[in-house]
Structures are given as structure tokens and as C-alpha cells.
Amino acid sequence: MSFDGVFTHAMVTELNKLLIGGRISKIQQPFNNELVLIIRSNRVNYPLLLSANPTYSRMQITHVDFANPDRPSNFVMSLRKNIDGAIIKEITQVDNDRIVTMTLETKDELGYKVSFKLIIEIMGRYSNIILVNKDNQIVDLIKHVPSSKNRFRVLMPGENYVFPPSSNKKNPFKDFSDLDLIDLRSSFEGLAKDTAEEIKYRMNKSEIKRVAFRDFFNEIDSNISPNVVTKNSKMNFYPIKYSSVDGDVKEFSSLSEMLDDYYREKAQSDRIRSQAENLLSVVNGALKKDKNKLKRLKSDMTKTETMDQFRINGELLTTYMHEVKQGMSSVTLDNYYDNSKITIKINPKLTPNGNAQRYFKTYQKLKKSIIHINEQVAQTQEEIDYLDSVLYQISESRLDNLQEIKAELIAGGYISKKNLPKKRKPNKDMGNKFISTDGSLITVGRNNVQNDQLSLKTAKKSDIWLHVKNIPGSHVIISDNQPSEQTLNEAALLAAFYSKAKNSSKVEVDYVPIKQLKKPNGSKPGFVIYEGQKTLITTPDLQTVEQLKKNYLDS
CATH class of the missing domain: 2.30.310.10 (ibrinogen binding protein from staphylococcus aureus domain)
Incomplete structure (x- = not known):
């Protein structure tokens, strides 16, 4: 309904x-x-x-x-x-x-x-x-509607309020005349399709149709029985029992309680999607910029592959300087590196030595640029990996986590500081909690800030850390220094499930003790390096995840 x-x-x-x-x-x-x-x-x-x-x-x-x-x-x-x-x-x-x-x-x-x-x-x-x-x-x-959007009704501060156009239909709570069994909705105001069908159903079952019609609205006034009916995974809510509707019925004590239950997931998903749109726009914009930058850097890198030729040209011009005359635009010399002939372009305005020095300077410039380009490529790739992880976290996030992600992006300079949210009390509900089959606590971070908090501050040095290999995902902590093989496998499954590889099979998951993690100075939130890891291969499974979650809730 x-x-x-x-x-x-x-x-x-x-x-x-x-x-x-x-x-x-x-x-x-x-x-x-x-x-x-x-x-x-x-x-x-x-x-x-x-x-x-x-x-x-x-x-x-x-x-x-x-x-x-x-x-x-x-x-x-x-x-x-x-x-x-x-x-x-x-x-x-x-x-x-x-x-x-x-x-x-x-x-x-x-x-x-x-x-x-x-x-x-x-x-x-x-x-x-x-x-x-x-x-x-x-x-x-809450919504301004200027004349450009609605000529009949301008809804703007200072304007006189005008009600929407009247349908000129009867109010069924007050007027029971002219009952039309074919189309009640054309005669009476405010009847949704399923409401009209319920009234028709009752009228067809009754000997006195007017009484059945009136009784329906009297029941709405005096005997509310809110319920949600589910059939074939489709849910509908009703203020009273609808005889024309069948399915699994869930009853509530009030209309408001029923709507809270009915809209909990639907409205929440819509709100998350609405809140996430701006964040996705920011992250996708930054990603596009970084990917274009990486493309340019790699193009510059290909230019440096010819730098040795500039050095060789300079050396050959120096060796055979007596054969080079000012005013020449090119010269063909013996290349003693491979016993071939080589034609070298030269600037006719420069001296033979000036042309040699020009090639040496170009070689040195390209040689120095390689170090800078390599650094830029590494930094840009790290930022792309970071933004990919943020995109994944936004797609999987809850409303409260979106605020943490927004604060993270503000701190990283991706969003203006004027949008910085007020300082909030630390989120005590740090990460998703699970209990392995043999009783070990497993915690999964929900975003990069939580990942850092869990891995670098909350967890003990002897705890075990897990993460999917080379794919954006959550940090997973086993609060046990010697977990069983079953616990390791279940934690690896969680690491794969809470990652970008959740729909893949045979996902590689690295694991090491927390003490082997390091966070480089100035690195992005959620980024750590490690060595001495071992690797498990797992396949994400929703049923196992739900059971491990239930283990925690029941503990």
C-alpha cells in the first residue's frame, strides 16, 4: 500500500x-x-x-x-x-x-x-x-518551487500559499453516495489501487454494498491493526487487515512502529545513496585526475628510454670534432659502439663543441628526470590505490561511516575544510565484530580511519592481521596470537568478503602478526607495509559471514 x-x-x-x-x-x-x-x-x-x-x-x-x-x-x-x-x-x-x-x-x-x-x-x-x-x-x-517550475502554484517565501488543485472527488469518510463498482478511484478521493480493490472485494462479498463500504472506513477510524504482508519477497503495509491480500503477516502496535520497520532498509539505502553521491563525485574526480597524471608520467618515462642515445651523440661529436664544421645541419660519423654509421643532427648556429655539450646537457636532464618521474609514478599509483579503497568503502558504507569517510577526505585535502564536521566523540563501535567457530574474536574495519585505528592502536602486537593481496579491502584482526587453522580460514574469508574481491573465487589473503606491520611516514590512511607474510586462498561466502556474525551476537 x-x-x-x-x-x-x-x-x-x-x-x-x-x-x-x-x-x-x-x-x-x-x-x-x-x-x-x-x-x-x-x-x-x-x-x-x-x-x-x-x-x-x-x-x-x-x-x-x-x-x-x-x-x-x-x-x-x-x-x-x-x-x-x-x-x-x-x-x-x-x-x-x-x-x-x-x-x-x-x-x-x-x-x-x-x-x-x-x-x-x-x-x-x-x-x-x-x-x-x-x-x-x-x-x-523545504523545497522552493518558482514560477518557472509551476505556473499554477508558486511555492516561495513571501508568496501566498495555494493548495494543490482539487480533484473534486468525494471524501469517502463522509459521503457514501454513488458507489461505482467499476472504478471507485474516479469517484472517491485518496484511494490507492490496493485500497480500492479491498473495498470492492468486501462489497462483492456483502449483500448490502453500501454497508460494506461504510464498514471499511469505520474500521479505519475505530479498529486500526497495522500490518506488513510479505509475498514472493514483496512487502506492503496496511492500516487494517486486507481480506483481498494474502501472504505472511507481521503485526504492529502502531502505524508509526510499522513504518519504522518497513522503511528501515529502504529509506536507509536511499539516504546512504544520497549522502554518498557527493563523496563519490569527489573521489571519482580525483581518480580521473590521478589516472591522467599517471598516463602523462608514463609517457614521459618512454622519452627517457632514448637518453643513452643523447650521451652517445655527445661522445661521438667530441671524438670526431675535427670532422664537424660550424654551419652543418647534420654529420655522419663512425659509431664505435656497434661499428655502424650514424647520422647526428646538429645546430648550424652552434660550434662543434657547443653541439656536443647540448647533447650532454639533454642526457643529464633526462637522467635526473628519471628519479623524479619514478617518485611521481609511485606516489600517484599509491594515491590511485588509496582512492580505489575509498570508493569501495563508500559503496559498502553505513550512514555513520560516511561521515568518517567525509572527515578523512577533508583531512586529505580532497574536500574543502569549510565542510569540516564538528568534532564528534570517538566511535566506540569500532569495526564489525565476529566470533570464529572455535571462539576467537575477529574484527573487521569499516573504513581507512578504522583500519589504522584497529591495526596500529587497538590490536596487540601479537594479534594476527589479514588483508586481501593487492586489492582494496578492510583490515581484519584476529585477537589471538595462536589462532587455529579454522579461525585463520574464517578470518581470511571475512577479509575476502569485505573487499573488492567479494564476488570472486580463490582470493589470496595475506596474514602476519601485527608487530610486522609498518606505516610509512606521510602515507595515506589505511596504508601499511609488511614482510614475512603467509598467504591463504579462500572464497567469500555470505552464509558463513552471517553465521560468524550470529556467533558474536549470541556470545
């Missing part, structure tokens, strides 16, 4: 019971299109999520933890200025449309009561959250 008008009606009923008379104590905007209001009501804090996400637009009480952004948006600053501390007087739905109005009352700087309306339009890609004053003037909104 989508968040249609019927579901909106049920959610408004649920929110009214919890929030009326409550006070807005905190306003946050964790993501571009999502707002969280902490509402203190009856000595309980209720986090109210208002989402204008194009795919997951909704409103609900949420118990998902959101990190507070380092800098509040302009919209949040405007809300805090106008409605922080406001009392919620009323929450109403516009007919049976997906538009909800929260009437708020607060006091101005002089202590006089003033009212605002926070309007939540839950309409897919047209969703919006709009603050309107008592004169129906838009104070601010």
Missing part, C-alpha cells in the same frame, strides 16, 4: 492522540528532504518525522536515530526562529487528500500569541513541508 489518503487519515488520527497539546522542543533536518520535530507531550518525547522524500514521503513518529547535521539548514533556522517552543493545537487532513495541516501557537518577541501552520504535502516527487503564517503567507519551505 502507498501512503494514500486513507492511510493519511489513519496516521492523523494516531498523531492527534499523542501530540495535541505537545510542545516543539527541538527541530532538526538530518537529510535534505526530511525534518524531525522533537515534541514533548505528556512527559514523553516524540520524534515526529516529516519526509518530503520523492520516494518515501510520509509523516510518522520514528524511533530511528538520526545524526544531527553539523550545520543547520536555512529552513531549520527559519523554523527555529518562528516555531521553536510552539504548542500543537490541531492536526487535520485536507478532505481525504495527502495533505496534513499542523496548527501551531507560540509567542512573538513581545509576548503576544501568534499562530502558524506547518503544511505537509505527501505527494511523491511533489512532496513538500511548508511553514505558513496567520496571513496565509509562506514563511519558508
Whole structure:
């Protein structure tokens, strides 16, 4: 089921019971299109999520933890200025449309009561959250819509608020006339396809269709039973039991609890993708630049392959200087290195000795450049390897890890320091934890910063370190100085699974004691060198990974 008008009606009923008379104590905007209001009501804090996400637009009480952004948006600053501390007087739905109005009352700087309306339009890609004053003037909104995008409805600060065009359909909670069994959706407002099909199903089963129609909406009003139905891996949520739908049913105590469960993975993936886009753009841009640089360096390196010929030319001109006359453009001499004839180009404006010295200088310049080019090639390749590892980590990351990766990129100079996040408390949840079959703790770093922390600071010198060979991946630590062969094999499997080779077979994994790791001065986060390693060959397996994770959770 989508968040249609019927579901909106049920959610408004649920929110009214919890929030009326409550006070807005905190306003946050964790993501571009999502707002969280902490509402203190009856000595309980209720986090109210208002989402204008194009795919997951909704409103609900949420118990998902959101990190507070380092800098509040302009919209949040405007809300805090106008409605922080406001009392919620009323929450109403516009007919049976997906538009909800929260009437708020607060006091101005002089202590006089003033009212605002926070309007939540839950309409897919047209969703919006709009603050309107008592004169129906838009104070601010989460998405600005100028006249160039919508001539009928300009949604900009200072403009008068206009509701979306009316469908002129009946509100099914109030009007039961003209029931059309063929297409209920053309007559009644706010019915998603599956809702209309459920109503038809009930009406067809009943002798009195009007009664069946009315009973459906009475049940929405009086007997909410939130549930998620799964069939053939497809999930749908419903405010009451739908007789027309079959599958595995999971019941919940409230609509909000159900939505938290339903959207946990879907919305999280969307947020990660949204947050990761900017980071991916930065890293891919830097990678492209470095790969072009490496290409140029290798091209310069090919030029140095001819440097010995410049030295030979200089030596031959010096040896046969008596045969070289000023004004000549070339001269053919005996090459005593291979007993052949060689034609050497010379500058007619220079003396014979000047031409010889010109070749010697070119040779010395190329000889010196080799050292510099080799250093640049090594540094550029190291940076490419580092950025490849960051790309992998972004693709596998959780939201909290993305913030750590962003801080890492800022520290590395890839992102402007003006975007530097506020200092946070160290993440105590360092790495993913697993327990091997025979009881050893195995920890897997989630990003380069954690890799350094785990390998160089947290782990004991006698612990065992593992990493896939020559491929971006996580550092893996076995907290045991003499792990069994089974533990080594399981840790190697984890190292392969949490690497760019996770979909490969026969992956090579190196392992050494921590004491054999070294981190070169000035090297990138996550980069270490080692020697004396041994190598295992493994194939990543999701089922084994999940079992090792379960071992830790059950321990």
C-alpha cells in the first residue's frame, strides 16, 4: 500500500492522540528532504518525522536515530526562529487528500500569541513541508518551487500559499453516495489501487454494498491493526487487515512502529545513496585526475628510454670534432659502439663543441628526470590505490561511516575544510565484530580511519592481521596470537568478503602478526607495509559471514 489518503487519515488520527497539546522542543533536518520535530507531550518525547522524500514521503513518529547535521539548514533556522517552543493545537487532513495541516501557537518577541501552520504535502516527487503564517503567507519551505517550475502554484517565501488543485472527488469518510463498482478511484478521493480493490472485494462479498463500504472506513477510524504482508519477497503495509491480500503477516502496535520497520532498509539505502553521491563525485574526480597524471608520467618515462642515445651523440661529436664544421645541419660519423654509421643532427648556429655539450646537457636532464618521474609514478599509483579503497568503502558504507569517510577526505585535502564536521566523540563501535567457530574474536574495519585505528592502536602486537593481496579491502584482526587453522580460514574469508574481491573465487589473503606491520611516514590512511607474510586462498561466502556474525551476537 502507498501512503494514500486513507492511510493519511489513519496516521492523523494516531498523531492527534499523542501530540495535541505537545510542545516543539527541538527541530532538526538530518537529510535534505526530511525534518524531525522533537515534541514533548505528556512527559514523553516524540520524534515526529516529516519526509518530503520523492520516494518515501510520509509523516510518522520514528524511533530511528538520526545524526544531527553539523550545520543547520536555512529552513531549520527559519523554523527555529518562528516555531521553536510552539504548542500543537490541531492536526487535520485536507478532505481525504495527502495533505496534513499542523496548527501551531507560540509567542512573538513581545509576548503576544501568534499562530502558524506547518503544511505537509505527501505527494511523491511533489512532496513538500511548508511553514505558513496567520496571513496565509509562506514563511519558508523545504523545497522552493518558482514560477518557472509551476505556473499554477508558486511555492516561495513571501508568496501566498495555494493548495494543490482539487480533484473534486468525494471524501469517502463522509459521503457514501454513488458507489461505482467499476472504478471507485474516479469517484472517491485518496484511494490507492490496493485500497480500492479491498473495498470492492468486501462489497462483492456483502449483500448490502453500501454497508460494506461504510464498514471499511469505520474500521479505519475505530479498529486500526497495522500490518506488513510479505509475498514472493514483496512487502506492503496496511492500516487494517486486507481480506483481498494474502501472504505472511507481521503485526504492529502502531502505524508509526510499522513504518519504522518497513522503511528501515529502504529509506536507509536511499539516504546512504544520497549522502554518498557527493563523496563519490569527489573521489571519482580525483581518480580521473590521478589516472591522467599517471598516463602523462608514463609517457614521459618512454622519452627517457632514448637518453643513452643523447650521451652517445655527445661522445661521438667530441671524438670526431675535427670532422664537424660550424654551419652543418647534420654529420655522419663512425659509431664505435656497434661499428655502424650514424647520422647526428646538429645546430648550424652552434660550434662543434657547443653541439656536443647540448647533447650532454639533454642526457643529464633526462637522467635526473628519471628519479623524479619514478617518485611521481609511485606516489600517484599509491594515491590511485588509496582512492580505489575509498570508493569501495563508500559503496559498502553505513550512514555513520560516511561521515568518517567525509572527515578523512577533508583531512586529505580532497574536500574543502569549510565542510569540516564538528568534532564528534570517538566511535566506540569500532569495526564489525565476529566470533570464529572455535571462539576467537575477529574484527573487521569499516573504513581507512578504522583500519589504522584497529591495526596500529587497538590490536596487540601479537594479534594476527589479514588483508586481501593487492586489492582494496578492510583490515581484519584476529585477537589471538595462536589462532587455529579454522579461525585463520574464517578470518581470511571475512577479509575476502569485505573487499573488492567479494564476488570472486580463490582470493589470496595475506596474514602476519601485527608487530610486522609498518606505516610509512606521510602515507595515506589505511596504508601499511609488511614482510614475512603467509598467504591463504579462500572464497567469500555470505552464509558463513552471517553465521560468524550470529556467533558474536549470541556470545
